[in-house]
Amino acid sequence: MAFYAPPIARLLEELEHLPGIGPKSAQRLAYHILRGDAEAADRLAEAIVEVKRSIRFCERCFNFAESEQCAICADPARDAAVICVVEEPRDVVAVERTGEFRGTYHVLQGAISPIDGIGPEQLRVRELIDRLGKESVTEVILATDPDIEGETTALYIARLVKPLGIRVTRIASGLPVGGDLEYADEVTLGRALEARHDI
Protein backbone atom coordinates (compact mmCIF):
# COMPACT_ATOMS: atom_id res chain seq x y z
CA MET A 1 0.00 0.00 0.00
CA ALA A 2 3.00 2.32 0.58
CA PHE A 3 3.34 2.51 -3.21
CA TYR A 4 0.13 4.53 -3.43
CA ALA A 5 -0.64 8.10 -2.42
CA PRO A 6 -2.67 7.94 0.83
CA PRO A 7 -6.05 8.91 -0.78
CA ILE A 8 -5.68 6.10 -3.35
CA ALA A 9 -4.62 3.63 -0.69
CA ARG A 10 -7.71 4.58 1.31
CA LEU A 11 -10.02 4.07 -1.68
CA LEU A 12 -8.43 0.70 -2.47
CA GLU A 13 -8.86 -0.41 1.10
CA GLU A 14 -12.56 0.53 1.11
CA LEU A 15 -13.18 -1.16 -2.24
CA GLU A 16 -11.50 -4.36 -1.11
CA HIS A 17 -14.00 -4.64 1.72
CA LEU A 18 -16.77 -5.15 -0.86
CA PRO A 19 -17.84 -8.74 -1.52
CA GLY A 20 -16.21 -10.33 -4.55
CA ILE A 21 -13.61 -7.53 -4.87
CA GLY A 22 -9.98 -8.57 -4.57
CA PRO A 23 -6.89 -6.35 -4.88
CA LYS A 24 -6.91 -6.59 -8.70
CA SER A 25 -10.56 -5.60 -9.07
CA ALA A 26 -10.13 -2.82 -6.51
CA GLN A 27 -7.26 -1.41 -8.57
CA ARG A 28 -9.33 -1.54 -11.74
CA LEU A 29 -12.27 0.26 -10.10
CA ALA A 30 -10.00 2.86 -8.49
CA TYR A 31 -8.32 3.69 -11.81
CA HIS A 32 -11.70 3.87 -13.51
CA ILE A 33 -12.87 6.41 -10.92
CA LEU A 34 -9.62 8.38 -11.15
CA ARG A 35 -9.71 8.54 -14.95
CA GLY A 36 -13.40 9.55 -15.07
CA ASP A 37 -14.66 13.10 -14.60
CA ALA A 38 -15.37 14.67 -11.21
CA GLU A 39 -19.17 14.64 -11.77
CA ALA A 40 -19.21 10.88 -12.26
CA ALA A 41 -17.32 10.42 -9.00
CA ASP A 42 -19.74 12.77 -7.21
CA ARG A 43 -22.75 10.88 -8.57
CA LEU A 44 -21.32 7.57 -7.34
CA ALA A 45 -20.51 8.97 -3.91
CA GLU A 46 -23.96 10.58 -3.62
CA ALA A 47 -25.73 7.39 -4.69
CA ILE A 48 -23.95 5.46 -1.94
CA VAL A 49 -24.72 8.08 0.71
CA GLU A 50 -28.33 8.41 -0.48
CA VAL A 51 -29.06 4.68 -0.43
CA LYS A 52 -27.76 4.37 3.12
CA ARG A 53 -29.79 7.40 4.24
CA SER A 54 -33.09 6.51 2.63
CA ILE A 55 -33.23 2.71 2.61
CA ARG A 56 -33.74 0.58 5.69
CA PHE A 57 -35.27 -2.78 6.48
CA CYS A 58 -39.05 -3.12 6.59
CA GLU A 59 -40.06 -3.53 10.25
CA ARG A 60 -42.55 -6.23 9.31
CA CYS A 61 -40.91 -8.37 6.60
CA PHE A 62 -37.24 -7.17 6.58
CA ASN A 63 -37.27 -6.44 2.87
CA PHE A 64 -35.63 -3.17 1.82
CA ALA A 65 -37.96 -0.26 2.56
CA GLU A 66 -38.05 3.51 2.15
CA SER A 67 -40.16 3.99 5.29
CA GLU A 68 -41.16 1.79 8.26
CA GLN A 69 -42.82 -0.67 5.91
CA CYS A 70 -41.81 -1.74 2.43
CA ALA A 71 -43.99 -1.01 -0.61
CA ILE A 72 -45.36 -4.57 -0.60
CA CYS A 73 -46.36 -4.59 3.08
CA ALA A 74 -47.92 -1.14 2.68
CA ASP A 75 -50.01 -2.26 -0.33
CA PRO A 76 -53.58 -3.07 0.89
CA ALA A 77 -54.18 -5.20 -2.21
CA ARG A 78 -51.62 -7.79 -1.08
CA ASP A 79 -52.98 -10.89 0.64
CA ALA A 80 -51.61 -10.84 4.20
CA ALA A 81 -52.80 -14.40 4.85
CA VAL A 82 -50.01 -15.89 2.75
CA ILE A 83 -46.34 -15.27 3.59
CA CYS A 84 -43.56 -16.25 1.21
CA VAL A 85 -40.32 -16.80 3.15
CA VAL A 86 -37.09 -16.00 1.27
CA GLU A 87 -33.42 -15.66 2.17
CA GLU A 88 -32.54 -12.24 0.73
CA PRO A 89 -34.28 -9.07 -0.52
CA ARG A 90 -33.09 -9.91 -4.05
CA ASP A 91 -35.21 -13.10 -3.85
CA VAL A 92 -38.29 -10.91 -3.31
CA VAL A 93 -37.46 -9.28 -6.63
CA ALA A 94 -37.13 -12.71 -8.28
CA VAL A 95 -40.53 -13.90 -7.01
CA GLU A 96 -42.19 -10.55 -7.88
CA ARG A 97 -40.92 -10.88 -11.46
CA THR A 98 -42.98 -14.07 -11.88
CA GLY A 99 -46.20 -12.06 -11.34
CA GLU A 100 -47.64 -15.22 -9.74
CA PHE A 101 -47.65 -14.16 -6.13
CA ARG A 102 -50.06 -11.72 -4.43
CA GLY A 103 -49.21 -12.39 -0.78
CA THR A 104 -46.56 -10.82 1.45
CA TYR A 105 -42.96 -11.78 2.18
CA HIS A 106 -40.65 -12.47 5.06
CA VAL A 107 -36.94 -11.98 4.41
CA LEU A 108 -34.74 -14.11 6.69
CA GLN A 109 -31.57 -12.24 5.71
CA GLY A 110 -29.60 -15.45 5.19
CA ALA A 111 -29.86 -19.21 5.63
CA ILE A 112 -28.80 -21.67 8.31
CA SER A 113 -25.18 -22.73 7.75
CA PRO A 114 -23.58 -24.38 10.79
CA ILE A 115 -20.09 -24.47 9.26
CA ASP A 116 -20.26 -20.66 8.86
CA GLY A 117 -21.66 -20.27 12.36
CA ILE A 118 -25.06 -19.09 11.09
CA GLY A 119 -27.90 -20.53 13.14
CA PRO A 120 -31.57 -19.59 13.48
CA GLU A 121 -30.66 -16.87 16.02
CA GLN A 122 -28.68 -14.99 13.37
CA LEU A 123 -31.73 -14.91 11.08
CA ARG A 124 -35.14 -13.22 11.25
CA VAL A 125 -36.86 -16.45 12.33
CA ARG A 126 -38.06 -15.16 15.71
CA GLU A 127 -39.70 -12.21 13.94
CA LEU A 128 -41.48 -14.58 11.54
CA ILE A 129 -42.96 -16.58 14.43
CA ASP A 130 -44.01 -13.31 16.11
CA ARG A 131 -45.80 -12.29 12.90
CA LEU A 132 -47.66 -15.60 12.78
CA GLY A 133 -48.92 -14.93 16.30
CA LYS A 134 -50.11 -11.41 15.48
CA GLU A 135 -51.41 -11.63 11.90
CA SER A 136 -54.01 -14.09 10.62
CA VAL A 137 -51.85 -16.19 8.36
CA THR A 138 -53.16 -19.35 6.68
CA GLU A 139 -50.12 -20.41 4.65
CA VAL A 140 -46.35 -20.04 4.86
CA ILE A 141 -44.53 -20.74 1.58
CA LEU A 142 -40.88 -21.64 2.07
CA ALA A 143 -38.96 -20.26 -0.92
CA THR A 144 -35.42 -20.57 0.39
CA ASP A 145 -32.70 -21.60 -2.09
CA PRO A 146 -32.77 -25.23 -3.30
CA ASP A 147 -29.35 -25.99 -1.76
CA ILE A 148 -28.32 -27.60 1.53
CA GLU A 149 -28.51 -24.33 3.51
CA GLY A 150 -31.90 -23.42 2.04
CA GLU A 151 -33.30 -26.93 2.63
CA THR A 152 -32.03 -27.01 6.22
CA THR A 153 -33.59 -23.60 6.86
CA ALA A 154 -36.91 -24.73 5.35
CA LEU A 155 -36.93 -27.88 7.51
CA TYR A 156 -36.22 -25.85 10.62
CA ILE A 157 -38.99 -23.31 9.97
CA ALA A 158 -41.48 -26.03 9.00
CA ARG A 159 -40.84 -27.69 12.36
CA LEU A 160 -41.63 -24.44 14.19
CA VAL A 161 -44.65 -23.41 12.14
CA LYS A 162 -46.55 -26.67 11.68
CA PRO A 163 -47.52 -27.05 15.37
CA LEU A 164 -49.23 -23.61 15.08
CA GLY A 165 -51.81 -25.19 12.74
CA ILE A 166 -50.68 -23.11 9.74
CA ARG A 167 -50.21 -24.73 6.34
CA VAL A 168 -46.53 -24.92 5.39
CA THR A 169 -45.52 -25.44 1.76
CA ARG A 170 -42.21 -25.67 -0.06
CA ILE A 171 -41.73 -24.41 -3.60
CA ALA A 172 -41.59 -27.29 -6.05
CA SER A 173 -38.27 -28.97 -6.69
CA GLY A 174 -38.52 -28.14 -10.39
CA LEU A 175 -35.83 -25.70 -9.35
CA PRO A 176 -32.40 -27.12 -10.04
CA VAL A 177 -30.63 -28.20 -6.86
CA GLY A 178 -27.59 -26.14 -5.93
CA GLY A 179 -28.75 -22.97 -7.67
CA ASP A 180 -29.47 -19.51 -6.30
CA LEU A 181 -33.15 -18.56 -6.35
CA GLU A 182 -32.37 -15.14 -7.77
CA TYR A 183 -30.92 -16.64 -10.95
CA ALA A 184 -33.94 -18.82 -11.68
CA ASP A 185 -35.85 -17.58 -14.73
CA GLU A 186 -39.40 -16.28 -14.17
CA VAL A 187 -41.06 -19.23 -15.89
CA THR A 188 -39.29 -21.91 -13.82
CA LEU A 189 -39.73 -19.97 -10.59
CA GLY A 190 -43.41 -19.25 -11.38
CA ARG A 191 -44.04 -22.95 -12.01
CA ALA A 192 -42.18 -23.92 -8.84
CA LEU A 193 -44.38 -21.53 -6.88
CA GLU A 194 -47.57 -22.87 -8.45
CA ALA A 195 -46.61 -26.51 -7.87
CA ARG A 196 -45.58 -26.01 -4.22
CA HIS A 197 -46.29 -28.91 -1.90
CA ASP A 198 -47.03 -29.37 1.79
CA ILE A 199 -44.11 -30.34 4.02
Add this chain to the structure above:
Amino acid sequence: MPSHRVRALSLKKTKLGETDLIVTFLAEDGCQIRAVAKGARKPGSRFGGRVEPFTVVDMLLHTGRTLETISDAEIVTSHAAIREDYDRAQAASVVADFLDKVSVECQTEDRLFALACATLDAMDGAEDDALLALVVAFLLKGMAMHGYRPQFDACAVCGSRAGAGEIRFALELGGPACEACSGAGDEAVWLSGDARAACKALMSAKMAEVAELGVPHGVLAEAFGVMRAFVVYHVPAKLKALGMYSAEVLRATRE
Protein backbone atom coordinates in the same frame (compact mmCIF):
# COMPACT_ATOMS: atom_id res chain seq x y z
CA MET B 1 -3.87 -27.82 -18.92
CA PRO B 2 -3.06 -30.93 -16.83
CA SER B 3 -6.07 -32.75 -15.47
CA HIS B 4 -6.67 -35.63 -13.10
CA ARG B 5 -9.53 -37.72 -11.71
CA VAL B 6 -10.29 -37.90 -8.03
CA ARG B 7 -12.99 -39.25 -5.73
CA ALA B 8 -13.84 -36.80 -2.97
CA LEU B 9 -16.38 -35.75 -0.36
CA SER B 10 -17.79 -32.21 -0.54
CA LEU B 11 -17.40 -30.41 2.79
CA LYS B 12 -18.14 -26.76 2.23
CA LYS B 13 -18.90 -24.23 -0.46
CA THR B 14 -18.09 -20.56 -0.67
CA LYS B 15 -19.66 -18.19 -3.17
CA LEU B 16 -17.24 -16.81 -5.75
CA GLY B 17 -18.17 -13.91 -7.98
CA GLU B 18 -21.65 -13.85 -9.52
CA THR B 19 -22.42 -17.51 -10.17
CA ASP B 20 -19.38 -19.63 -9.23
CA LEU B 21 -18.58 -21.64 -6.13
CA ILE B 22 -15.35 -22.62 -4.44
CA VAL B 23 -15.94 -26.10 -3.06
CA THR B 24 -13.76 -27.62 -0.33
CA PHE B 25 -13.40 -31.42 -0.61
CA LEU B 26 -11.78 -34.22 1.31
CA ALA B 27 -10.12 -36.41 -1.31
CA GLU B 28 -9.93 -40.18 -1.07
CA ASP B 29 -6.29 -40.01 0.04
CA GLY B 30 -7.18 -37.63 2.89
CA CYS B 31 -5.84 -34.46 1.27
CA GLN B 32 -7.95 -31.33 1.16
CA ILE B 33 -8.87 -29.97 -2.29
CA ARG B 34 -10.34 -26.55 -3.02
CA ALA B 35 -11.76 -26.33 -6.52
CA VAL B 36 -13.90 -23.90 -8.50
CA ALA B 37 -17.27 -25.04 -9.85
CA LYS B 38 -17.89 -22.52 -12.64
CA GLY B 39 -21.51 -21.41 -12.98
CA ALA B 40 -22.66 -23.80 -10.24
CA ARG B 41 -25.16 -21.30 -8.85
CA LYS B 42 -26.91 -20.77 -12.17
CA PRO B 43 -30.06 -22.84 -12.70
CA GLY B 44 -29.45 -25.58 -15.21
CA SER B 45 -25.77 -25.71 -14.29
CA ARG B 46 -24.20 -29.01 -15.24
CA PHE B 47 -23.17 -29.40 -11.60
CA GLY B 48 -26.73 -29.27 -10.27
CA GLY B 49 -26.60 -30.52 -6.71
CA ARG B 50 -23.56 -32.64 -7.35
CA VAL B 51 -21.11 -30.54 -5.38
CA GLU B 52 -23.44 -29.85 -2.43
CA PRO B 53 -21.93 -30.67 1.00
CA PHE B 54 -22.04 -34.34 2.13
CA THR B 55 -21.99 -35.61 -1.49
CA VAL B 56 -19.30 -38.05 -2.62
CA VAL B 57 -18.32 -37.43 -6.24
CA ASP B 58 -15.94 -38.66 -8.90
CA MET B 59 -14.46 -35.52 -10.45
CA LEU B 60 -12.26 -34.50 -13.27
CA LEU B 61 -10.11 -31.58 -12.15
CA HIS B 62 -8.14 -29.15 -14.27
CA THR B 63 -5.18 -27.46 -12.65
CA GLY B 64 -5.38 -23.74 -13.26
CA ARG B 65 -2.98 -20.95 -12.36
CA THR B 66 -4.24 -20.59 -8.80
CA LEU B 67 -7.17 -22.87 -8.02
CA GLU B 68 -8.23 -26.13 -9.64
CA THR B 69 -11.41 -26.16 -11.73
CA ILE B 70 -13.99 -28.94 -11.77
CA SER B 71 -14.73 -29.92 -15.35
CA ASP B 72 -16.91 -32.95 -14.61
CA ALA B 73 -18.54 -34.46 -11.53
CA GLU B 74 -20.51 -37.68 -11.08
CA ILE B 75 -22.31 -38.64 -7.89
CA VAL B 76 -21.05 -41.72 -6.05
CA THR B 77 -23.20 -41.25 -2.92
CA SER B 78 -25.55 -38.30 -2.49
CA HIS B 79 -26.44 -38.83 1.21
CA ALA B 80 -29.79 -37.32 0.26
CA ALA B 81 -31.52 -38.40 3.50
CA ILE B 82 -29.14 -36.20 5.51
CA ARG B 83 -30.41 -33.19 3.59
CA GLU B 84 -34.04 -34.13 4.25
CA ASP B 85 -33.81 -33.98 8.03
CA TYR B 86 -32.78 -31.00 10.15
CA ASP B 87 -31.12 -33.02 12.94
CA ARG B 88 -29.16 -35.19 10.51
CA ALA B 89 -27.95 -32.10 8.67
CA GLN B 90 -26.78 -30.55 11.96
CA ALA B 91 -24.86 -33.69 12.94
CA ALA B 92 -23.33 -34.07 9.47
CA SER B 93 -22.24 -30.42 9.60
CA VAL B 94 -20.05 -31.24 12.61
CA VAL B 95 -18.37 -33.97 10.54
CA ALA B 96 -17.82 -31.65 7.57
CA ASP B 97 -16.59 -28.80 9.78
CA PHE B 98 -14.07 -31.05 11.56
CA LEU B 99 -12.74 -32.46 8.27
CA ASP B 100 -12.54 -28.96 6.79
CA LYS B 101 -10.39 -27.79 9.71
CA VAL B 102 -8.06 -30.81 10.17
CA SER B 103 -7.43 -31.80 6.54
CA VAL B 104 -4.57 -30.12 4.69
CA GLU B 105 -3.67 -29.84 1.01
CA CYS B 106 -1.20 -32.51 -0.11
CA GLN B 107 -1.12 -34.18 3.29
CA THR B 108 -2.38 -37.73 2.98
CA GLU B 109 -4.23 -39.63 5.68
CA ASP B 110 -5.76 -42.68 4.05
CA ARG B 111 -8.20 -43.59 6.82
CA LEU B 112 -9.85 -40.17 7.11
CA PHE B 113 -11.95 -40.48 3.93
CA ALA B 114 -13.16 -43.97 4.85
CA LEU B 115 -14.12 -42.73 8.32
CA ALA B 116 -15.95 -39.73 6.84
CA CYS B 117 -17.92 -41.89 4.40
CA ALA B 118 -18.78 -44.53 7.01
CA THR B 119 -20.00 -41.78 9.36
CA LEU B 120 -22.18 -40.06 6.75
CA ASP B 121 -23.51 -43.43 5.51
CA ALA B 122 -24.60 -44.21 9.07
CA MET B 123 -26.12 -40.73 9.55
CA ASP B 124 -27.97 -41.00 6.22
CA GLY B 125 -30.45 -43.48 7.64
CA ALA B 126 -30.07 -42.69 11.33
CA GLU B 127 -32.89 -42.12 13.81
CA ASP B 128 -32.67 -38.92 15.86
CA ASP B 129 -31.35 -40.62 19.00
CA ALA B 130 -28.46 -42.33 17.18
CA LEU B 131 -27.02 -39.09 15.80
CA LEU B 132 -25.27 -37.90 18.96
CA ALA B 133 -23.57 -41.31 19.38
CA LEU B 134 -22.34 -41.08 15.79
CA VAL B 135 -20.98 -37.57 16.35
CA VAL B 136 -19.09 -38.65 19.50
CA ALA B 137 -17.71 -41.78 17.80
CA PHE B 138 -16.61 -39.69 14.82
CA LEU B 139 -14.80 -37.13 17.00
CA LEU B 140 -13.02 -39.91 18.96
CA LYS B 141 -11.83 -41.66 15.80
CA GLY B 142 -11.17 -38.43 13.93
CA MET B 143 -8.95 -37.10 16.70
CA ALA B 144 -7.06 -40.41 16.78
CA MET B 145 -6.33 -40.08 13.04
CA HIS B 146 -5.38 -36.45 13.55
CA GLY B 147 -2.63 -37.65 15.90
CA TYR B 148 -4.44 -37.28 19.22
CA ARG B 149 -5.63 -40.75 20.11
CA PRO B 150 -7.57 -40.40 23.36
CA GLN B 151 -6.83 -42.89 26.14
CA PHE B 152 -9.16 -43.90 28.93
CA ASP B 153 -7.38 -46.67 30.86
CA ALA B 154 -3.77 -45.79 31.54
CA CYS B 155 -2.08 -42.60 32.73
CA ALA B 156 -1.19 -40.73 29.56
CA VAL B 157 2.25 -39.82 30.98
CA CYS B 158 3.63 -42.85 32.84
CA GLY B 159 1.29 -45.57 31.62
CA SER B 160 0.22 -46.73 35.06
CA ARG B 161 -3.31 -48.16 35.08
CA ALA B 162 -6.06 -45.78 36.08
CA GLY B 163 -8.54 -47.11 38.62
CA ALA B 164 -12.13 -47.91 37.77
CA GLY B 165 -14.85 -45.26 37.61
CA GLU B 166 -14.42 -41.53 37.22
CA ILE B 167 -11.20 -40.06 35.80
CA ARG B 168 -9.82 -36.59 35.23
CA PHE B 169 -9.25 -36.39 31.48
CA ALA B 170 -6.28 -34.09 30.79
CA LEU B 171 -6.94 -32.23 27.54
CA GLU B 172 -3.33 -31.74 26.54
CA LEU B 173 -2.41 -35.38 27.12
CA GLY B 174 -5.64 -36.81 25.75
CA GLY B 175 -6.11 -39.14 28.66
CA PRO B 176 -6.14 -39.52 32.42
CA ALA B 177 -3.15 -38.34 34.41
CA CYS B 178 -2.38 -40.23 37.60
CA GLU B 179 -1.84 -38.29 40.81
CA ALA B 180 1.94 -38.48 40.53
CA CYS B 181 1.91 -37.13 36.96
CA SER B 182 -0.78 -34.43 37.16
CA GLY B 183 0.74 -30.98 36.90
CA ALA B 184 -0.94 -28.10 38.68
CA GLY B 185 -1.76 -26.06 35.56
CA ASP B 186 -3.10 -28.89 33.44
CA GLU B 187 -6.50 -28.33 31.89
CA ALA B 188 -8.61 -31.35 32.69
CA VAL B 189 -12.28 -32.30 32.76
CA TRP B 190 -14.08 -34.94 34.80
CA LEU B 191 -15.29 -38.00 32.94
CA SER B 192 -17.70 -40.29 34.80
CA GLY B 193 -17.28 -44.05 34.78
CA ASP B 194 -20.32 -44.47 32.49
CA ALA B 195 -19.15 -41.86 29.98
CA ARG B 196 -15.65 -43.30 30.06
CA ALA B 197 -17.01 -46.78 29.26
CA ALA B 198 -19.14 -45.26 26.49
CA CYS B 199 -16.11 -43.51 24.93
CA LYS B 200 -14.17 -46.79 24.91
CA ALA B 201 -17.08 -48.66 23.34
CA LEU B 202 -17.64 -45.96 20.70
CA MET B 203 -13.93 -45.80 19.93
CA SER B 204 -13.76 -49.51 19.09
CA ALA B 205 -17.19 -49.91 17.44
CA LYS B 206 -17.65 -49.78 13.68
CA MET B 207 -19.69 -46.74 12.58
CA ALA B 208 -22.49 -48.97 11.31
CA GLU B 209 -22.74 -50.57 14.80
CA VAL B 210 -22.69 -47.40 16.87
CA ALA B 211 -26.49 -47.03 16.99
CA GLU B 212 -26.85 -50.55 18.41
CA LEU B 213 -24.75 -49.75 21.48
CA GLY B 214 -27.78 -47.95 22.94
CA VAL B 215 -25.84 -45.51 25.14
CA PRO B 216 -28.28 -43.29 27.09
CA HIS B 217 -28.53 -39.63 26.03
CA GLY B 218 -27.22 -38.23 29.33
CA VAL B 219 -24.05 -40.33 29.10
CA LEU B 220 -23.54 -39.39 25.45
CA ALA B 221 -24.04 -35.70 26.24
CA GLU B 222 -21.29 -35.92 28.87
CA ALA B 223 -18.94 -37.79 26.52
CA PHE B 224 -19.69 -35.24 23.81
CA GLY B 225 -18.83 -32.36 26.15
CA VAL B 226 -15.44 -33.89 26.95
CA MET B 227 -14.67 -34.67 23.30
CA ARG B 228 -15.69 -31.17 22.29
CA ALA B 229 -13.29 -29.69 24.86
CA PHE B 230 -10.57 -32.06 23.58
CA VAL B 231 -11.13 -31.00 19.95
CA VAL B 232 -11.25 -27.30 20.81
CA TYR B 233 -8.00 -27.66 22.79
CA HIS B 234 -6.05 -29.27 19.93
CA VAL B 235 -7.61 -27.88 16.73
CA PRO B 236 -6.57 -24.23 16.45
CA ALA B 237 -9.29 -23.20 13.96
CA LYS B 238 -12.73 -22.34 15.33
CA LEU B 239 -15.25 -25.11 14.64
CA LYS B 240 -18.47 -23.15 14.37
CA ALA B 241 -20.71 -26.10 13.52
CA LEU B 242 -19.39 -27.95 16.58
CA GLY B 243 -20.24 -24.93 18.72
CA MET B 244 -23.77 -24.77 17.34
CA TYR B 245 -24.28 -28.49 17.78
CA SER B 246 -23.07 -28.24 21.35
CA ALA B 247 -25.73 -25.63 22.10
CA GLU B 248 -28.38 -28.01 20.72
CA VAL B 249 -27.09 -30.93 22.79
CA LEU B 250 -27.27 -28.76 25.92
CA ARG B 251 -30.81 -27.72 25.04
CA ALA B 252 -31.88 -31.33 24.43
CA THR B 253 -30.27 -32.43 27.71
CA ARG B 254 -32.15 -29.80 29.70
CA GLU B 255 -35.53 -30.81 28.19
